[in-house]
Structure formats: structure tokens, C-alpha cells
Amino acid sequence: MTVLRKERRGDKLERLREFWYIYSRNKLGVIGLAILTIYIAIAVLAPVIAPYDPKARIGSPMEPPSPKHLLGTDELGRDILSLVIYGARISLLVGVLAATITMIIGTLIGILAGYFGRFIDDILMRITDLFLVIPGLPLIIVLAVVLGPSIWNIILVIALISWPTTARLVRSETLSLKERMFVNASRVAGASDFYILAKHIIPNVLPIISATMVLNVVNAIILEAGLSFLGLGDPTHISWGTMLYFANRQGAFLSDNPMYIIAPGLALVGIGLAFVFISYALDEVVNPKLRREGI
Amino acid sequence: MGLREYVIRRLIQLVIAIFLFITIMFFIFRLMPGDPLSLVIEEFAIDPEARERLIKLWGLDKPPLEQYFIYIRNLLTGDLGVSFVYHEPVADVIISRKLLNTLALLISSHGMAMFLGMILGVWAAWRRGTAIDMAALTTSLILHSIPIFWLGIVFLMIFAVKYRLFPLAGTITPAKTFENIFEYIGDYLWHMFLPMMTITVIRLGSDFLIMRNTMISVTKEDYIVTAMAKGLPEKVIIWKHAARNAMLPIVTLAGLDMATVVSGAVLTESVFSWDGIGRLIYEAAIYRDFPVLQGVFFLIVVVVLVANFLTDLMYAYLDPRVRYE
Numbered sequence: 377m378t379v380l381r382k383e384r385r386g387d388k389l390e391r392l393r394e395f396w397y398i399y400s401r402n403k404l405g406v407i408g409l410a411i412l413t414i415y416i417a418i419a420v421l422a423p424v425i426a427p428y429d430p431k432a433r434i435g436s437p438m439e440p441p442s443p444k445h446l447l448g449t450d451e452l453g454r455d456i457l458s459l460v461i462y463g464a465r466i467s468l469l470v471g472v473l474a475a476t477i478t479m480i481i482g483t484l485i486g487i488l489a490g491y492f493g494r495f496i497d498d499i500l501m502r503i504t505d506l507f508l509v510i511p512g513l514p515l516i517i518v519l520a521v522v523l524g525p526s527i528w529n530i531i532l533v534i535a536l537i538s539w540p541t542t543a544r545l546v547r548s549e550t551l552s553l554k555e556r557m558f559v560n561a562s563r564v565a566g567a568s569d570f571y572i573l574a575k576h577i578i579p580n581v582l583p584i585i586s587a588t589m590v591l592n593v594v595n596a597i598i599l600e601a602g603l604s605f606l607g608l609g610d611p612t613h614i615s616w617g618t619m620l621y622f623a624n625r626q627g628a629f630l631s632d633n634p635m636y637i638i639a640p641g642l643a644l645v646g647i648g649l650a651f652v653f654i655s656y657a658l659d660e661v662v663n664p665k666l667r668r669e670g671i
Numbered sequence: 672m673g674l675r676e677y678v679i680r681r682l683i684q685l686v687i688a689i690f691l692f693i694t695i696m697f698f699i700f701r702l703m704p705g706d707p708l709s710l711v712i713e714e715f716a717i718d719p720e721a722r723e724r725l726i727k728l729w730g731l732d733k734p735p736l737e738q739y740f741i742y743i744r745n746l747l748t749g750d751l752g753v754s755f756v757y758h759e760p761v762a763d764v765i766i767s768r769k770l771l772n773t774l775a776l777l778i779s780s781h782g783m784a785m786f787l788g789m790i791l792g793v794w795a796a797w798r799r800g801t802a803i804d805m806a807a808l809t810t811s812l813i814l815h816s817i818p819i820f821w822l823g824i825v826f827l828m829i830f831a832v833k834y835r836l837f838p839l840a841g842t843i844t845p846a847k848t849f850e851n852i853f854e855y856i857g858d859y860l861w862h863m864f865l866p867m868m869t870i871t872v873i874r875l876g877s878d879f880l881i882m883r884n885t886m887i888s889v890t891k892e893d894y895i896v897t898a899m900a901k902g903l904p905e906k907v908i909i910w911k912h913a914a915r916n917a918m919l920p921i922v923t924l925a926g927l928d929m930a931t932v933v934s935g936a937v938l939t940e941s942v943f944s945w946d947g948i949g950r951l952i953y954e955a956a957i958y959r960d961f962p963v964l965q966g967v968f969f970l971i972v973v974v975v976l977v978a979n980f981l982t983d984l985m986y987a988y989l990d991p992r993v994r995y996e
Contacts, residue, residue, distance in 0.1 A: 404809065506688065509927060509975045511934040514952045518964065521956045522702045594816055601818050602938050606953060620821060624942075629828040637828065641821035648816025656812060 398661045405657020411650035419464040426458040430614055438626070440633045448633040450619070451626045459614050460639050466615040467597050467647055470531055474596035477535035479589050482542025487577060489543070490550030491569070501547070508540040516599065520608045527610040530603060534596045542588055549581045583662055590655035594648045601644055616640035677987055685980050692972045693965070697742060700961050701735050707755045707959035729755065742965065751969070752962035756954070761966035765948070772842055773935040773947030775859075780867045781932065784874035785925055791875075792882025793914045799887055807879065814876030823869040823942035830865060837865050840944035866943040870936055878921060886917040926982060930975040934967070 399405050418425060427446075428434050433453040441448045447456035489500040516537050523529040553559060559576050567575075603609055604617025611618065619640040623629075628636040707729070726732050730741060745752060751761035757768075795804045831839045838844070842862050849855040889895065890913055898908045935949030944950075948967060955963040 404812070502684075502688070505979075506692065506975075509930055509979065510692075510971060511931050513937050514934050514949075514968070514971070517937065517953060517956050518696075518699060518703075522699060522704070524704060598816075598818050602820060605818075605820050605938065606941060617818075620824070624824060629824055629832055634828060637821075637824055641818065641825065644821065645813070645817050648818075649813060652812050652816050 395661060399657055402657040402660055404653040405660075408650045408653025408657065411646060412654065415464055415468065415647050415650060418461055419468050422462050422465060426455075426461045428455040428458045430454060430458040430462045438628075438631055438633060438636075441635055447635040447639050450636060451622065456619075456636055456639060459619055460616070460643050462614045463616045463619065463640060463643060464647070466527065466613050467600070467644070470527065470534070470600040470615070471593040471597040471647070471651070474531045474534040474538070474600075475589055475592040477531065478538040478592050478596070479542060479585070481535060482539035483546050483578070483581065483585070485539065486543040486546025487550050487573060487581070490547040491554055491573060491577065497547075500543075504540045504543050507537070508544070512537045513599075513602065516603065517606070517608060520603055525608060525610050527613050530600055530610060531596075534599050538592055538595060538599075542585060542592070545585050545588055546581055549584050550577055553577050553580055586662060587655045587659035590651050590658060594651040594655070597644065597647060597651075616644050674987065678984065681980060681983060685976050688976055689972055693746075693969055694739070696968045697739055697965060698735070700959075700964050701738075703956075703959050705959060706731070707961060729753075746969070751966040754955075754963045755960045756958050756963070761962045764963060765951070765966055765970060769935075769946060769948050769951050770933070772945060773940075773949065774932065776863060776866055776940075776945060776947060777870070777932045777936060779863070780870035781874060781925065781928060783867070784871045784878050785921060787871070788875050788878025789882050789914070789918060789921060792879045793886050793909060793917070795879070796883045796886035796890065796917075797909055804883075808883070811876040811879045814873055817873065818938075819869060819873045819936075820938040820942050822873060823866065823939055826865050826869055827942070838862050842946045862943075863945075866936075866939050866945050869939050869942075881921050881924065882917065885920050886913060889913050889917045892916075923982075926978060929978045930971055933974045934971050 431454065434455055435445055435449040435453045437449065437451050437453045439445055439449040439453075445455050445457065447460065450456055450459065485500050485504065489497040489504075516533055519533045519536065520530065523533060554572075554577065559572060562572055562576060600609070600615060601617035601620070604615050605621045605624070607621050609615060609618045609621065617640075620637065623636045623640070626636075628634070730738055733741070742752070751765075753759065754761050754764050757764045791807060795807045798804045827839060830836045838861065842859060843855070844858050844862075847858070849858065895908060895913055898912050903912075933948065934952065935947045936945075937949035937953050939945065940947045940949040941953060951963060952967055954960070955967065
């Protein structure tokens, strides 16, 4: 028994090493990971890095960039650089949390539909398809108005709209997994449905949907930014989307400080890029067919 | 199961799905905090008597369930109600005021993105692995992470503010008299250019990726190898043999995109003050204009489901196996 355990642990380490070997050959994946590390560091160390308290009015309104305020100030006289730095926290929080909830809903629905089949599958997939084809943003706007502007509601709404892609993917993986030898063997040995799902199906499905999970983070970050840009965001938190909302309302693109618009936007593009690159690399790791030399 | 039975079963499913969707949406709209009147009254300062009349007129004095039955009854007679904000029939607001603007913007930008995406995708797939292909691939990944509204503002900053090549907002120059229809169309297109470019650029990334990936898998097919072995010119193989077959997924996706086309581009339309369905949805949500929201979502769900229904029918007609599923 102990020998078996040890072997298994060795196995896992070996697999992790192999995973890293394949992943690290993907240049874009490594770049994405590097950018993400920088963003996480900025989010965690925000109080140390930010030159000013982001909520304090420390200058006159709409100052252009200067040595004192590298990116200038906003309409309330707050330091834009500090606001951008603190914005990393909200974007990462929204992206990761919304993607996690999306994954939980999508996996649950996909597994139930794929594993139990029949009318459960029929009903769940009809709902999934409807959500898949109805444009997301109008629904998100309506739900955001219903629930009211808070960062937690936004996360919830994004997850409620984003799960269908994951559900579809999980369902098709479950369908093929449940007919495999080891699952059948387990069933014959008397394992319960719950045991099979927890021990065999879920652990095998998760790696395959990993690329989609990471892509969900980008989509959530961009959706939050879009909602906040429309003025439906949480006004009590600093996010790059809310910054762009106020910048746009102030007509910042007409003023002499374009950084008010450029900086939060570039911050958004950077974090999106990190996750898109990681997702792209993950896709190659789990789908060997996509692998190629060079990139 | 014959084709006729299949069609009837699918039709029943279609009607049930539309009915369920509009029912759920009706009650979700009623969950919005604040009532439509308070917002209208604040803006137009209506006296209490008029307020009472409006409440009666809009049927807001009745319980939600009764409102719902009235809504369904009116819907069956083709009456979508009257907008709280525009004070016009919802059908008129959607169709004669907004839909055309949205269709013009979205069909042109989606069409252009699809066209360019296909050409670039074919071209990159054929040079798979070269520096140019990798550059195109990386660019399309970057496009995926750009928020569309931000790109719109940046375009405004560069082309409308700095170089003054295009207008800042709107669909037409206000208070301008046009000599003839061509001048009007010219002005309209001039206003449409920046929002159109914004949507095209963002969509181009995903269209390119899809086309490139399908093209790569098509080029591995035996008939391409055969064509090469026959010594056909490369151009003929690429365009006549490979690209034609690689087009299918992207064309199918364009069909599924009907919903996006009728629901407009909320963010882009907001940035450029383009007077389309997307902005209408946003404004209706803010002003609690229930009839307009109901109307737009009804339009969306009908377009989506009918498009799906027609696709299924086509498949069932072409591939009899579908019917026996």
C-alpha cells in the first residue's frame, strides 16, 4: 500500500514535470505567465508601489502628466497612476472569481447532462443552447440593473451568463469518458454514481477544460470593464472600467491628458493578453494535435 | 419519424421555447428596482394628476400577473405596447428608428471582418509556421484581449479629435439640409466609418483564427495531397480545393450570429452615440422602459430560434439520419 502511494506521488510529480516541459516550450505561454506574475505582484503590493492613496484628492483636477503625477490626475484630483495600480486588484478578483463560478456551474450542468443523459440531458441542453445563442451583454445589462451595482453582483451576473460554453464542453467529454474501460470496471465493481463522478469523471474532465477556464477569466475581465464603462459597475471600487467610464464622461479624449484613457485601457489589454496567451499554451498541452514546433 | 412529423415536433418546441423565454424576461424586468414613472417624472416634471393617468394608461396599477396576461394577449394580436420614453408604439421605435442603423453597422462590419478574416486565414495557413503566420496569429490573440469600447475611444481620439477626419458622434450631421439622397448617404457612411472599423478590427481576430485553423486541418486531407500530386498550380489548390471547404465553419457561425446582429453592439453604439438597438437596450434598462425591453428581447429570441429552426430543418432535409435521433 505504501509503495503504491509513493509510486502515485512520483507519478504526479513526473506528470507535472512533463506538463511544464511541454508548456515551457511555448513562448507565448511563458510570456503570458510572466505578465500575469507582474500583475499579481502589482495587485498584492499595491499599497507599497502606488505613489499616493488612490482615494485621496492630492492634486488639482485633470492635471496633465508631470514628475509629481506621472499619469496626471483625474477630475477629482486623484493620482491616475495610483488608481491604475489599485485597479489590478478588482480586475484579478472579478476575473478569477467569475471564472471559478462559471466553471462550477458549467461543470455541474455539463456532467449532469452528459452522465445521466435522457430527459435531464434534453432539458439542460435546451437551456444551454438558448443561453449560448442569446447575446450575452443585453442580458447582463438587464440582470445588473435588477441586482444593483455591487462588485459581487457583477461577478455573479457574469458567471450566470458565461457558463454555457463550459457546460457544452464538459458534457461532450463526459459522454466519451463514461463509456471508457476504467469507468465501466468501476461500475461493475459496485461504485456509486457519485463515486464515479468524483473519482473518475471530474478529475479527467478538468484538465481538458483548463484552456476554456483561463479564457473565461479574460472574458469576465472584459465584461466587467464593459459594464463599468456603461456606468453599471460598482462605484465604490476602483476598476479600470469605472475609470474609463469617468474618463469618457469627462470627455478626457478631448482634454490634454490622454493618459487618463490610455493607461487603464492598456492595463486591461495587458492582463487580457496574459490570460489569452496562457490559455493558448494550455490548449496545446492538453490537445497534442495542436502542438507545433517553434512557437 | 417522417420529415413532416419532425417539423411539427420542432415547431411545437420552438413556440414553447419562445413563450418560456418571454415569460421569464417579463418577470425579470419587473424585478428592476425603482418604477418607470419616478424616472420619467423626474425628467419631465409631470403633475400628480398626469401621473395617475399615466399609471392607468400603462397598466401599472394592475398586479404583475394581470399585466402579464394583458401583455401576452396583446402580443398575440401583434401589439407590442407603447414605449414609456418615446411615447410611440414599440414596433415603430424598434423598426423605423433603430433597426436600420444597427443592421447597417453590424452587417457591414461583420461582413468585412469575415471577408478579410477568410483571406488572411487562408493566406496564413498556407504559410503555417513562418514568421508572418506567427505575427498574424499573435496579433489575433492580442485583438482578443482588447476591450472593444476602449478601441472605439482610441479611434475617436486619433481620427476624430486629433486629425478631425471623422465626426465625434451620431449617425447624421444634425440640422443639416441635404441636396440629394447621395449626399445624405455619404454623410451617413462618414459617421458610420469609425464604429464600423472598431467592430471589424475586433472581430477580424476571431474570424482569422477560425479560418486559419480550419484551413490547416483541411490541407491535411487526402484530396489536397492528391491535387498536389497531380501537379495542379498552388493557387488552384488553395482557392478551389482547400479554401472552399474551409469556409463552411465560418459561414455557419455567421448564421448563428444573427442574434448579435439584431441586438446591436451596445458598447460600440454607446461610444459613438450610434442610434441603434444596442443603445436602445441600454437606455430602456436604465429608464425601466418595460415595453421596449420586452419588444427587443422578443425580437432577439424570435430571430435566434427561427434561425436555429431553419438550420435544423436544412440539416434534416439534407441528412435523413438527423430525423431519427
